[in-house]
Amino acid sequence: MFNEIFKTELKLIDLHLRSLFNTPPDSGTDLPVELHRLYESMAYSVFSEGKRFRPLLSVLTAKALNKEPEQVLPLAAAVELIHTYSLIHDDLPCMDDDDFRRGQPTNHRVFGEAGALLAGDALLTMSFGILAQSPSPRAAQAVALLSEAAGPRGMVGGQVMDVDAQNPGKLLLEDIHKRKTGRLIQVSVEAAGVLCDAPKTQVQALRAYGEQLGLAFQLADDIQDFDPAKPEKVSFASLLGNDETLRLLNETSQKALDALADFSSTADGLREMVRLNRDRV
Amino acid sequence: MFNEIFKTELKLIDLHLRSLFNTPPDSGTDLPVELHRLYESMAYSVFSEGKRFRPLLSVLTAKALNKEPEQVLPLAAAVELIHTYSLIHDDLPCMDDDDFRRGQPTNHRVFGEAGALLAGDALLTMSFGILAQSPSPRAAQAVALLSEAAGPRGMVGGQVMDVDAQNPGKLLLEDIHKRKTGRLIQVSVEAAGVLCDAPKTQVQALRAYGEQLGLAFQLADDIQDFDPAKPEKVSFASLLGNDETLRLLNETSQKALDALADFSSTADGLREMVRLNRDRV
Numbered sequence: 001m002f003n004e005i006f007k008t009e010l011k012l013i014d015l016h017l018r019s020l021f022n023t024p025p026d027s028g029t030d031l032p033v034e035l036h037r038l039y040e041s042m043a044y045s046v047f048s049e050g051k052r053f054r055p056l057l058s059v060l061t062a063k064a065l066n067k068e069p070e071q072v073l074p075l076a077a078a079v080e081l082i083h084t085y086s087l088i089h090d091d092l093p094c095m096d097d098d099d100f101r102r103g104q105p106t107n108h109r110v111f112g113e114a115g116a117l118l119a120g121d122a123l124l125t126m127s128f129g130i131l132a133q134s135p136s137p138r139a140a141q142a143v144a145l146l147s148e149a150a151g152p153r154g155m156v157g158g159q160v161m162d163v164d165a166q167n168p169g170k171l172l173l174e175d176i177h178k179r180k181t182g183r184l185i186q187v188s189v190e191a192a193g194v195l196c197d198a199p200k201t202q203v204q205a206l207r208a209y210g211e212q213l214g215l216a217f218q219l220a221d222d223i224q225d226f227d228p229a230k231p232e233k234v235s236f237a238s239l240l241g242n243d244e245t246l247r248l249l250n251e252t253s254q255k256a257l258d259a260l261a262d263f264s265s266t267a268d269g270l271r272e273m274v275r276l277n278r279d280r281v
Numbered sequence: 282m283f284n285e286i287f288k289t290e291l292k293l294i295d296l297h298l299r300s301l302f303n304t305p306p307d308s309g310t311d312l313p314v315e316l317h318r319l320y321e322s323m324a325y326s327v328f329s330e331g332k333r334f335r336p337l338l339s340v341l342t343a344k345a346l347n348k349e350p351e352q353v354l355p356l357a358a359a360v361e362l363i364h365t366y367s368l369i370h371d372d373l374p375c376m377d378d379d380d381f382r383r384g385q386p387t388n389h390r391v392f393g394e395a396g397a398l399l400a401g402d403a404l405l406t407m408s409f410g411i412l413a414q415s416p417s418p419r420a421a422q423a424v425a426l427l428s429e430a431a432g433p434r435g436m437v438g439g440q441v442m443d444v445d446a447q448n449p450g451k452l453l454l455e456d457i458h459k460r461k462t463g464r465l466i467q468v469s470v471e472a473a474g475v476l477c478d479a480p481k482t483q484v485q486a487l488r489a490y491g492e493q494l495g496l497a498f499q500l501a502d503d504i505q506d507f508d509p510a511k512p513e514k515v516s517f518a519s520l521l522g523n524d525e526t527l528r529l530l531n532e533t534s535q536k537a538l539d540a541l542a543d544f545s546s547t548a549d550g551l552r553e554m555v556r557l558n559r560d561r562v
Contacts, residue, residue, distance in 0.1 A: 032442075032456065034445060035441065035442065039433065042433065089402060093375075094393075094398060095395050095398065112375075113375035114444050115441075117373065117376070117398070118441050118444075120402075121370060121401075121405065121437050124402065124405055125405065125432035125433070125437060126432050128424055129424065129425050129427075130428075131424075132422070133421075133425050139421040140420040143413035143424050144413040146409075147406055147410025147413065148410055150406050151403055151407050151410060152316065152406070153312065153316070156402050156403040156406060160315070160396070161313075163396075163399075164315060165315070175313065
């Protein structure tokens with residue numbers, strides 16, 4: 001949805017992600033041949049036509065703060081690896097048991113269940129190390145924020161609530177989505193502010209923007225994915241109807257834009273992300 | 282094996298671990314009722330008669346460096362949570378498919394496969410956040426070390442190699458065990474040195490001690506667990522025989538002690554750990 005507009009930023013992100021999985025034969029790295037398949041398995045899912053929505057947000061946040069994108073590339077990589085691990089584990093037979101993802105066989109269909117489980121564990125573990133190696137003096141604070149957003153009160157918690165929920169109402173559904181999808185999107189923006197050493201008021205504004213955009217992202221997803229033939233899948237669209245979900249999407253998108261009121265035109269990239277998400281439906 | 286000798290240290294570790302899972306009703310925390318079972322599932326495995334070998338090493342390292350144990354409690358908790366997550370995932374049907382662990386039903390037998398998968402993911406994610414919140418100015422460096430030790434070139438890598446290995450020889454078996462068991466033990470010591478702001482030479486000595494103790498721990502495990510009725514389970518004992526494994530255990534234990542040569546009697550706790558491990562067999 002934004003391949004052309006953010007071509008330069010996406011290229012930077014892709015190069016950085018590839019550098020994490022490159023071990024040229026002459027680099028003196030000691031990766032034993034027994035681990036080649038693990039790296040192949042991780043790379044299979046990381047380089048599988050993902051939209052890079054979250055890392056793009058980190059890079060656009062740096063731009064909004066007049067900082068170089070390099071300052072947030074460790075975070076951009078970390079959030080994308082965490083997003084990828086969550087998809088691998090979600091697709092496992094004991095979870096959604098999906099055979100295809102983005103038109104390709106899911107990780108466990110190619111590398112087996114144990115392989116997929118461990119590839120997910122490896123990506124999650126790597127992500128914090130990559131972020132911790134950021135040269136920013138506030139790297140540890142960014143790690144703490146990422147852990148909170150992805151952990152038992154954040155993404156994993158939302159996943160648990162989603163697995164367990166029977167006929168959730170609107171409030172519970174919103175809580176599930178804020179955790180499951182919203183928190184990682186939010187931290188992609190908020191932690192970028194921290195790594196760029198933004199003052200507290202700016203970080204708070206970015207956090208509010210990220211929260212609203214995270215919800216708007218899920219609302220647009222739910223409208224796109226709504227299938228009247230599968231009413232058992234609970235979503236905003238199936239619960240509230242298409243019109244009300246669209247109204248909520250507009251309202252939430254406006255709140256995201258409002259949160260950026262004190263930013264100059266340097267934040268136009270972040271504003272564009274709101275519009276591109278809105279215009280998916 | 283060391284409950285009495287290190288009673289004070291174990292009490293501290295237990296209190297700290299419990300504080301991470303306590304959410305008193307009047308604390309104003311916002312844990313929704315839907316997440317209570319996730320926390321119950323995590324706590325089920327964290328408080329299940331584990332020996333606390335790794336966190337004890339962190340606390341004893343602080344002592345060796347004349348620092349307060351509080352300085353390393355975030356690390357002590359983090360390594361124990363990572364150890365716990367690795368056991369939960371190892372026990373899953375797609376891995377070892379174990380029904381019992383430490384005399385109790387395994388996590389997935391109580392909370393289901395999806396519940397166990399997500400409890401493991403949550404513990405792993407939490408661990409980095411806990412460590413990142415350490416007040417040490419070198420917290421980010423400790424996070425990077427822990428990620429490396431637990432990730433695709435460390436513990437997860439060793440797990441992958443263990444799943445895939447067909448009749449490994451001695452060198453490959455040693456590499457597997459160093460990664461799968463050794464690296465987390467090693468980082469429990471090394472990162473404690475970093476958090477205590479020890480100079481480089483001391484951190485290197487602690488790293489060497491941890492590496493040898495990690496190997497000695499696996500050698501003692503293999504002697505204890507060796508079952509001539511199950512020769513298909515590859516271990517040092519089944520590969521090299523009991524006598525040669527015992528000789529290696531003695532040699533490795535001595536190397537661990539030698540690595541501490543420049544430490545005074547403050548490191549006697551770390552020395553005692555080597556002897557207690559040796560005397561398991």
